[in-house]
Amino acid sequence: MDSKGYRKKVYRSSEKDCGKCPLREVCCGKVTKFKKLDDSIHKPLYDAMHEKLNRDKNYTRYLTKRRSSTVEPVLGTLINHHSMKRINARGIKSANKHVLMAALSYNLKKLLKFSARKVKIKAQIQDLPKVKSWFLSKLQNTSVISLN
Structure with a gap:
């Protein structure tokens, strides 16, 4: 575990191996005598996702649009309206x-915003055939003027 409590895999070379290497200064630095690599325990999952994103450009574009429409507006609202700057x-x-x-x-x-609101006025549904026949009878009684 590191200082923040995350579990990691730590790979470290020996000073004997790196001491005689001609690339030691480029790889380790001038002062350090060995190389140390820290990897997350979830590195295989990161690598699989990275490979998946590089393989299919349409999938990458889809995920980017989805993230920009779901996650980023929430973060923007929290930062700008909920004093999270x-x-x-x-x-x-x-x-x-x-x-x-x-x-x-x-x-x-x-x-x-999404909770159901109680309706104060109750509406009654009229029977459609009665309304239709009433409307048709009104149309038959009216005269049509043609503009020829």
């Missing part, structure tokens, strides 16, 4: 509370 809180826990409250208020606004 800068979090004035001390510590990760209080900053986390701030973000959760902003997300909660965003979701509540969305819920209120």
